[in-house]
Amino acid sequence: MYYLEIQRADSELLASIRHWDNLKAAISDEIILVKDFTEEQIHSSLLRQIPGIKLYELREQLLFFKGSLLPSKKLPSALLWSPIARALPIQLPKYNLNFFGIQEKVIIKLVPTDNVRTSFALLSKLEIVEKSIVVLPEIRVKSLQWVVLEKRALFLGTPLLPFKGITYWRLNNFLLPTGYEFELPLTSGIVEDLLNRGKENWILVQNDNSCIVIPKNDFKQLSLSSFRLSNKQVF
Amino acid sequence: MLNKKLPLAETIYQLRTIEQAILYDTILSISKAEEEDTISFLLDEYEKEKLNYPFQPPEFETKAALWAAKTIYFATQFLINRKETVKDFDNFLPTYNSAINPSAVLSADLCLRFLPFLLNEFSCIDPEDVVIPILEGFLTTFHYSSIGYDLKTDYQQLNLDILKQNNCLEQLYLNRITEKKALPFVEISFIKQRLMANFGDYQKVFWTDFELINNRDL
Numbered sequence: 001m002y003y004l005e006i007q008r009a010d011s012e013l014l015a016s017i018r019h020w021d022n023l024k025a026a027i028s029d030e031i032i033l034v035k036d037f038t039e040e041q042i043h044s045s046l047l048r049q050i051p052g053i054k055l056y057e058l059r060e061q062l063l064f065f066k067g068s069l070l071p072s073k074k075l076p077s078a079l080l081w082s083p084i085a086r087a088l089p090i091q092l093p094k095y096n097l098n099f100f101g102i103q104e105k106v107i108i109k110l111v112p113t114d115n116v117r118t119s120f121a122l123l124s125k126l127e128i129v130e131k132s133i134v135v136l137p138e139i140r141v142k143s144l145q146w147v148v149l150e151k152r153a154l155f156l157g158t159p160l161l162p163f164k165g166i167t168y169w170r171l172n173n174f175l176l177p178t179g180y181e182f183e184l185p186l187t188s189g190i191v192e193d194l195l196n197r198g199k200e201n202w203i204l205v206q207n208d209n210s211c212i213v214i215p216k217n218d219f220k221q222l223s224l225s226s227f228r229l230s231n232k233q234v235f
Numbered sequence: 236m237l238n239k240k241l242p243l244a245e246t247i248y249q250l251r252t253i254e255q256a257i258l259y260d261t262i263l264s265i266s267k268a269e270e271e272d273t274i275s276f277l278l279d280e281y282e283k284e285k286l287n288y289p290f291q292p293p294e295f296e297t298k299a300a301l302w303a304a305k306t307i308y309f310a311t312q313f314l315i316n317r318k319e320t321v322k323d324f325d326n327f328l329p330t331y332n333s334a335i336n337p338s339a340v341l342s343a344d345l346c347l348r349f350l351p352f353l354l355n356e357f358s359c360i361d362p363e364d365v366v367i368p369i370l371e372g373f374l375t376t377f378h379y380s381s382i383g384y385d386l387k388t389d390y391q392q393l394n395l396d397i398l399k400q401n402n403c404l405e406q407l408y409l410n411r412i413t414e415k416k417a418l419p420f421v422e423i424s425f426i427k428q429r430l431m432a433n434f435g436d437y438q439k440v441f442w443t444d445f446e447l448i449n450n451r452d453l
Contacts, residue, residue, distance in 0.1 A: 134289050137433040138410035139441050159437045225286035 002042050003056040003063060003075075004034040011088060013050050017041075018084055025087035026079035033076075034084060108191055109209045110180040117169035119178050122155045123204075124165030126234060129153050132163055133227055145219040148230055149212065154204065156219060168204065175204045243308050244272045250349055251280055256311045261318075265305065273304050277345050284345070290403040292341070299339035302331050303346040306373060310353055313366050328369055335376065337401035344380045347373070351384035379408055383415035390419045395426070409433055413442065421445070 006014065008030050017023065017034075020041060025034045035058075041047060042055070056063035062071035126148070133141070144157040155161055168175035171188060173196055182188050195203055195213055202219075204212040220226055242263040249255050277300045285292045309327040333339065350370060357364050371388075374381035378393050398405040409429055412420045420426050434441050 135406075136289070137406065137413065138289075139413050139433070140437075159440060162435075223287055224289060225283075228286050 001035065001058040002037045002066070003058055004037070004047075005054040005056065006032050006034075006050070006052060008032055010052050013052070014084070014088060016046055016050065018088055021083065021085060023084040024081040025084040026081045027087065028076045028079055032087075033079065035081070106184065106187060107209075108187055109183050110176065110205060110207065111183045112179055113181045115181065117178060118158070119160055119167035120156065120158060120170035121168040121175050121204075122160045122163060122165050123149070123168065124153055124155070124161075124163040126151050126153055126231060128164055129161075129227070130231060133161075133224065136161065138223075141222050141224070144222040146222040146226070147214060147219050148234060149204075149214075151234065153227075154214070155222065156202075173199055173202055175202055177205070177207050180207065241269050241272065243304060244269050244276065246308050246311060247273050247304050247346060248276060250307065250346070251276075254349070256307075256349070256353075258315050259312060261316065265308075270301060274301055277301075277304065277342070280345055281342060288341075288403055289406040292403050293336075293338040293401060296336075296338040296342040298333055299331065300342040300345055302329075303343035303377075306370075307346045307349055307353070310350070310366065310370055314353075314356060314360070324366065324369060328366075328373075330373070331376065335397065337397060337404040340377055340379050340397065340404060341407070343377050347377050347380035350374060350380060354384065379404070379411070382408070382411045382417045382420065385419065390423055393423070395423070398425075405429065416442065416444070418444075 008027065011032055014025075014032070014034070022036055022038065023034050024036050025032060027033075037047075047053075055066040056072070057066055058064075058075060059071075061075050063073050063075055064071050140159070140161065144155050144161070146153055146155045148154075152165075160167065167178045169178050170176075171181075173192060174188060176182070192199075192203070195201070195211070200217070201213045201215050204214060206212070242257070242259055243265045246257050249257055274297055278295050278297075281295045281300070306328055313327075331339075331343070350373065354367060354370055354374075357367050357370070371386060374384065375386055375388055375393070378386070398408055409426070411417070412426065412430065413433070421430065430442075430445070431438065434445070438445055
């Protein structure tokens, strides 16, 4: 049985563990006591980050400092234990009836991320593709879809072709540069509703936050002849 | 719709467009003009297919294409017409007597690729048919067209030098082996090496069973 003690004035510091709903808390004079920690919780870094806490072990109604052989004090009697969420209530800010900021706009933009995503699309310059595509085995090529974007070619599908270019990962119907994600991920659904109501398009978002909407029907199966014929038209 | 005067041209056209062959009630002879027609049609078809060939495709070879077209035409007719006896087969189905180079292989393949289907038909009707060994002989020579058909020969004995001459043909060869999942060819170590180079890291994605064949050798 572990007990945590913290000064009442520092109660806000417990915010980071308030969501552990197995905890019980009690308030006595100037201190707050918390009990019912699991073994895992007591060793977690979340707990150790809180400054000014004292951890006790309870043996025979005496509180021992964690790891100490001598008791430091008695467990105060007549404590009222209640779930931590109730013992430490949250005060919500008051609703601002005079808020006039509704004209404000949210800017949709990409931010770098550490999350690793599998690439799904590749954007490559046509002249690079032209040189390298003729040496590829058919099997690498035929499972892919492709479209020409001005002087670049966009390939959809995996495994990606071994060309130099920019890779994209897939988020629903968005293609985002690998290593980037939306700054506000929840807005992606709203943006999609605005740009792509029927889900008939791919939306290619570029690093400069601009985007290209490409109808899915415009994609064709990739083959050498498809590439050669299209390439002739572009140049 | 059928023009009875042009049996070869009609057969090849149907074969190449809707993959069906026409059976005539007698074996019709072929005029020189009709041969010209067929060749120009096959040349068109070759130009179309060439677009999809990797590297630098070899040129069209008239002789091989015509030989293959005739072979297919007569072989088809032999399915139901057997007034001719064994000794006549050589007249109708001569062996190809020119150099076999990448051009010839690819030009002949325009028609010869349908030979495996035809051979299956023959063995359904009569597995002992004397035509079967003759046609299988052609496929052994033009083994590019045989991929996917069990030749019942020793695959290690096939002459693969032609592949080493021309990277376009080699890649097409490997493509077809991959597409038809032709296992007998994988046992040839040269082919296996080239296929593994084709697959790179994605061997399991492209050909699940390939690994099994690989391990069997180890």
